Amino acid sequence: MLRLLLSAAFMLALGSTSAFADEAVTCPAFLDHDLPKLHSKDTVNLCDLAAGKPMLVVNTASHCGFTGQFKGLEALHERYAKQGLVVVGFASDDFNQEAKTEEEAATICFKNFGVTFTMIAPGPVTGADATPVFAHINQQAKAPRWNFNKYLLNAKGEVVKSFGSTVNPENKSVTQAIESVLQQSN
Numbered sequence: 001m002l003r004l005l006l007s008a009a010f011m012l013a014l015g016s017t018s019a020f021a022d023e024a025v026t027c028p029a030f031l032d033h034d035l036p037k038l039h040s041k042d043t044v045n046l047c048d049l050a051a052g053k054p055m056l057v058v059n060t061a062s063h064c065g066f067t068g069q070f071k072g073l074e075a076l077h078e079r080y081a082k083q084g085l086v087v088v089g090f091a092s093d094d095f096n097q098e099a100k101t102e103e104e105a106a107t108i109c110f111k112n113f114g115v116t117f118t119m120i121a122p123g124p125v126t127g128a129d130a131t132p133v134f135a136h137i138n139q140q141a142k143a144p145r146w147n148f149n150k151y152l153l154n155a156k157g158e159v160v161k162s163f164g165s166t167v168n169p170e171n172k173s174v175t176q177a178i179e180s181v182l183q184q185s186n
Contacts, residue, residue, distance in 0.1 A: 027047040027051035027052070028136070028156070028157035030132045030133055030135070030136035030157065031045075031046035031047050031050065031051070031133065031157060032045065032046070032047045033045065033046070033131075033132050033133075035120045035121070035123075035131070035133075036120065036121040037118065037119065037120065037121060038089075038091055038102060038105060038106050038109065038119035038120060038121050038122075039102040039103055039105065039106035039121070040121075044118055044120070046088065046133065049086055049088075049118060050086040050088070052155050052185075053084045053085070053086050053155055053185070054084060054085050054086070054152065054153060054154055054155055054178070054181040054182060054185050055085070055086045055087070055088060055152075055153045055157075056073075056076065056085060056086070056087045056088070056150060056151070056152055056153075056178065057088050057090065057133060057134075057137060057150070057151045057153060058073060058087070058088070058089050058090065058148060058149065058150050058151070058169075059089075059090050059092045059094070059125040059134070059144045059147060059148065059149055060089045060090065060091050060092065060109075060119070060147060060148060061091070061092060061093070061095060061097035061098050061147035061148070062091070062097070062098055062099035062104065062105045062108040062109070063097050063098070063099060064095075064097040064146075064147040064148065066146075066147055066148040066165050066166075067108065067113075067147075067148075068113075069148050069168060069169055070089075070108075070109060070112075070113035070115055071113055071114075072168055072169030072170045073087055073089065073115070073117065073169045074113065074114055074115050074116065074117065075169070075170055076169050076170065076174070076175075076178065077116065077117040078116075080178055080182065081117075083182045083186075084182060084185060084186070085178060085181075085182060086117075086118075087117040087118070088117065088118045088119075088120065088133075089109070089115070089117065089118070089119045089120065090119075090120045090123065090125055090131065090133070090134065091105055091109075091119060091120060091121060091122040091123070092122060092123060092124060092125045092144075092147070093122055094124055094125055094126050094127075094144070095146055095147055097147055098122050102121060102122065105122065106119075125138075125143070125144050126138070126143045126144055127143075130143075136157070137151050137153075137159055140158065140159040141159045141162040142162065145164075145165075146164075146165045147165060148165045149162065149163070149164055149165060150162065150163040150167065150169065150174065151163075152174075152177050152178060152181060154181050154184065154185065155181075155184075155185040160177070160181055161177040161181075
């Protein structure tokens with residue numbers, strides 16, 4: 001919220017309110033939170049990372065039969081990042097499959113699978129304690145029932161498609177949906 005107020009003051013000083021209105025529309029409130037990065041002292045505000053861009057949001061776990069999907073998610077990130085897609089993984093222990101420590105989870109993500117997309121530190125993705133991002137997603141789509149559910153959000157932050165754990169990130173249905181959303185946002 002402070003970011004929007006400062007931006008509004010800056011735009012008013014320049015005599016323009018339309019850019020502020022555009023920024024307010026392109027960054028929904030559910031993204032405007034400082035989230036801790038996985039095994040880092042740094043935080044990320046998804047407004048800074050993804051405002052006005054489509055996102056693929058995934059709840060992840062380090063010790064799951066689907067953990068190998070990190071490779072496919074990284075491939076999507078590499079393939080579509082230049083076109084505007086932002087991939088964000090949310091480590092979660094909602095299904096008792098997360099590593100015991102963030103250090104171990106980071107090793108699995110970053111070293112074992114070469115993940116370069118943004119990973120958020122472990123937090124809940126279901127129920128009343130879900131992170132603000134997942135609380136918003138869960139209102140629009142089915143809440144995750146297991147790890148590696150994938151949610152495709154358009155540039156306005158609306159869930160346009162969701163894919164269950166068994167759908168590989170590089171599945172044609174996923175890539176077609178991503179390409180459609182990217183085409184609509186350009």
